Amino acid sequence: MTPTKILYVDDEAMALKYFERLVSPLAPVLTAGSVEEGRAVLLAHGADVAVLVCDQRMPGERGNELLRHAREYYPGIVRMLTTAYSELGDAIEAINTGEIYRYINKPWELESLRADLKNALELAVLRSERDSLMRDRLLAQQSRLLANRLAALLMVGSAVYADGHEQALYRYAEAVRVVGGTEPMVDWNRWDHADLLQAEALRGAAIAAHLRDALLVLGPRGDEGEALSALARSIGGEVSGDGVLVANATVFTALLVSPAGEAPTAPQCAWLAWLLWQGGQARVTPAQGGWMVRPAAPDVLREDWLADAMERLGKDRA
Structure with missing residues (x-):
């Protein structure tokens, strides 16, 4: 307004x-x-x-x-x-x-006062329109970065653990929507296009290394109980009934929303590593005290599921 x-x-x-x-x-x-x-x-x-x-x-x-x-x-x-x-x-x-x-x-002097104020009001309108355009531009750039990161995670997941990687990334994106992650923080005064692409490429390589290490620790797939215990250890949750209760929502979103230029950490990669390990067979839902991760049968994915996920994440933050 x-x-x-x-x-x-x-x-x-x-x-x-x-x-x-x-x-x-x-x-x-x-x-x-x-x-x-x-x-x-x-x-x-x-x-x-x-x-x-x-x-x-x-x-x-x-x-x-x-x-x-x-x-x-x-x-x-x-x-x-x-x-x-x-x-x-x-x-x-x-x-x-x-x-x-x-x-x-x-x-x-009455006429001079009114003329000065009229000019000031016109300048205020121009500033408001400029700020609105800048906000729209920044939102578009941030949404594009979010989509690029999701696509990069799919490629990284395919490279490190091909079995069930699409289902894993689908459930990862679904969890981000459920917990409501924020836009990636980007200092657009600092980053030009080429530098940001380089930083994001290095980020993807670091994520791949963390995922490989985490998957080595997880080892062969176990039964459901062992899988939930491993998840609780990996992301700091607590086994509760048929699922894992997680209080900190950032474990589900960090790989998409961390600030540009910030190196990914092993804990930030733990949730995606576990999803890859389990072929994406888990779903996040709201629960008292946080978020509940429960085993879930895989969904039948549409051919355009990734594009749909990108669009949905962008709309949630518009």
């Missing part, structure tokens, strides 16, 4: 009333009588505020302190300082430090 309101902060009650009367035909106006009150209004209505106009000289904290606060916590808000000519130095400092978009001299 695009913010539309103007917040004016001034310790003079008459100035607040005058500003609201002049500006309300242009946009809804919120007011506050101090920097402290201004912070409270931002906390309650920050998502609705497009423009913040603040007087500089007030008892207690000065206006530029609120503008600095808004810059840090509400960067999309267009910030403006209003001050008398004698305080021009404060306005120049605020501009030079990036705290404000513009300053407005007191006393106000």
Whole structure:
């Protein structure tokens, strides 16, 4: 939702009333009588505020302190300082430090004030649209990375344990949906495309090595009871009736959602290794105190099961 309101902060009650009367035909106006009150209004209505106009000289904290606060916590808000000519130095400092978009001299000239505020509102709309486009772009990039990681796990699983690897990866993806994993964390200012591809390739090689080691420890497939005991040891769960109760959901999701550039660990690979060992014959369901892993017969997989899993995981995070 695009913010539309103007917040004016001034310790003079008459100035607040005058500003609201002049500006309300242009946009809804919120007011506050101090920097402290201004912070409270931002906390309650920050998502609705497009423009913040603040007087500089007030008892207690000065206006530029609120503008600095808004810059840090509400960067999309267009910030403006209003001050008398004698305080021009404060306005120049605020501009030079990036705290404000513009300053407005007191006393106000009506048409100039409205023109400045109209420009500020238009800038706020542009910022909101830019931020929305950036969020959509980042979500798309993160969803693509999630899908690429799932595809890479299928290839790695096939290489290290071909028997039942598709069923294992299908159940792995199913578990991620059940527990609700987050998007992979990526610092897009750090990673360009080539560097990220290299990091992900090295990540896949490290996962393959961990899976091989884990499968060697697991050895030949045992009976159901032995399999559940091995799972409990591998992922830190507790055998409970006909399944294993797991309190920490990240054991099911780490290989897909860990930050880019972070080396995978053996514990993060344990769940997938166990699924490969068991040919994917297990299912995760919510349970009191965590998540329950129980033996389950394999599903008949459609030819496009991987594409479907990628699409479902992407939709869950949209």
